Amino acid sequence: MVALDLIDIKILNMLQRDAALSAKAIADKIGLSVSPTYDRINKLKANGIIEKNVILLNREKIGLGVIAYCHLSLKSHSTQTSSAFEEQITVFEEIMEIVKLSGNYDYMLKIVTKDLSTYHDFIESKLAKLSNIANLQTSFVMKELKRETAYKL
Amino acid sequence: MVALDLIDIKILNMLQRDAALSAKAIADKIGLSVSPTYDRINKLKANGIIEKNVILLNREKIGLGVIAYCHLSLKSHSTQTSSAFEEQITVFEEIMEIVKLSGNYDYMLKIVTKDLSTYHDFIESKLAKLSNIANLQTSFVMKELKRETAYKL
DNA sequence: TCAGGCTCAGGAATATTATTCTGTTTTAGA
DNA sequence: TCTAAAACAGAATAATATTCCTGAGCCTGA
Structure with missing residues (x-):
């Protein structure tokens, strides 16, 4: 279990709903610049909190x-x-x-x-x-x- | 229900496992060029077969x-x-x-x-x-x- | 209190990728 | 066989991802 701050949670909530969002779009919404946003996303992938990125089909x-x-x-x-x-x-x-x-x-x-x-x-x-x-x-x-x-x- | 050919199925299978794959990477694997691959993906989104693109978290x-x-x-x-x-x-x-x-x-x-x-x-x-x-x-x-x-x- | 190291944010430069466009080939139906 | 529509390849451009460098805040130990 890894510590998540409020920014991480915002990022995860956005990506849980739409993983196609660009780092830039996310950065704008949470009021950060692109690179720290990008870094955070990568860390969340690296430590396994983000497991995968998939498409969901209409059954x-x-x-x-x-x-x-x-x-x-x-x-x-x-x-x-x-x-x-x-x-x-x-x-x-x-x-x-x-x-x-x-x-x-x-x-x-x-x-x-x-x-x-x-x-x-x-x-x-x-x-x-x-x-x-x-x-x-x-x-x-x-x-x-x-x-x-x-x-x- | 929409008709899917073998190429569509290959595309969907790849994206169901990893939605971060680039159109180029998919095109290479299925032996097509980028633009028809890209078109197919977009059509699958447009007709609702692909419903969403999400990240899955480690619970x-x-x-x-x-x-x-x-x-x-x-x-x-x-x-x-x-x-x-x-x-x-x-x-x-x-x-x-x-x-x-x-x-x-x-x-x-x-x-x-x-x-x-x-x-x-x-x-x-x-x-x-x-x-x-x-x-x-x-x-x-x-x-x-x-x-x-x-x-x- | 201060100096050093650490983490994090910002911005710019580059590499990849997405996206659009054009022209050609293939396919399906009459 | 002919025609129209769809699918394809390739190139050009726009957008984004990715990397790198810099500086600011913040512990931490002396």
């Missing part, structure tokens, strides 16, 4: 119509089998998020696919193929009301 | 230690009360994602806060203050194994 316009949250638990909870499972599951591109939840040694996955049939195929032919899965329960998203990547600083 | 380095998924259902499900609720809840910066689910609970929220005490405060003093919430159940994330913003094209 529906690229034909991805299904979001599902999938809860699952493992048969065996030994360190070995758990980490093997975690390694295997991480690579699937359909799975956007994986979290380990409190409660019953459970995982929750966020899965995005083209349609229900594709979702079904993914579960059957890829996910369920993994040994060590005890059970699987899916909740489908009816409506995505908010999807935010900007953290509150 | 733990900025002191956000708690991720929680919160299931809740409403007392009244009329169109009016639902949309009033949706409007109110969308503005909270602690809430990163809101989805309406199939099944038992109406909504699932992804909430990120500094620590458990902050989480508690948020629930008590902001979320639970909303009328029309019937019940609330939180699952805490023990470990975040994957957080991906790039869709599979």
Whole structure:
């Protein structure tokens, strides 16, 4: 954890919303000159506070119509089998998020696919193929009301 | 939904992973000159396939230690009360994602806060203050194994 | 209190990149 | 096959990123 002053926070808030802003545009808004602004941005990248710069796509316009949250638990909870499972599951591109939840040694996955049939195929032919899965329960998203990547600083 | 050819997909895949790539760098990798590459990127922005360009921060380095998924259902499900609720809840910066689910609970929220005490405060003093919430159940994330913003094209 | 070193801001110079323009090639449809 | 529209390459220009140098404030130790 790194100390951030108010200027850093302003910079991060701007870039969390629009990473295409030029150093000059940011400098103007926060009342600094370009080079210290630029230096600060670079430091924030160097110390890993800024992890990446990405574009976000409109999911529906690229034909991805299904979001599902999938809860699952493992048969065996030994360190070995758990980490093997975690390694295997991480690579699937359909799975956007994986979290380990409190409660019953459970995982929750966020899965995005083209349609229900594709979702079904993914579960059957890829996910369920993994040994060590005890059970699987899916909740489908009816409506995505908010999807935010900007953290509150 | 817009038709994407193979070149568009390559471009989007690159930018989904690193939006700082220059048009020239992309052009080189896909074997085009700069100007058509540049045109394509601009069209993808214009037609809304590319929604935004953002930086992603390291959650733990900025002191956000708690991720929680919160299931809740409403007392009244009329169109009016639902949309009033949706409007109110969308503005909270602690809430990163809101989805309406199939099944038992109406909504699932992804909430990120500094620590458990902050989480508690948020629930008590902001979320639970909303009328029309019937019940609330939180699952805490023990470990975040994957957080991906790039869709599979 | 003072001198030295450190961090940070400002400004100017240079290197890269974005952006626009023009003319050519390719493609798709009649 | 012909025509119109779209896609492409290459060059010129504008804007931005990036580097470098300078000076001001501020610890810190003697």
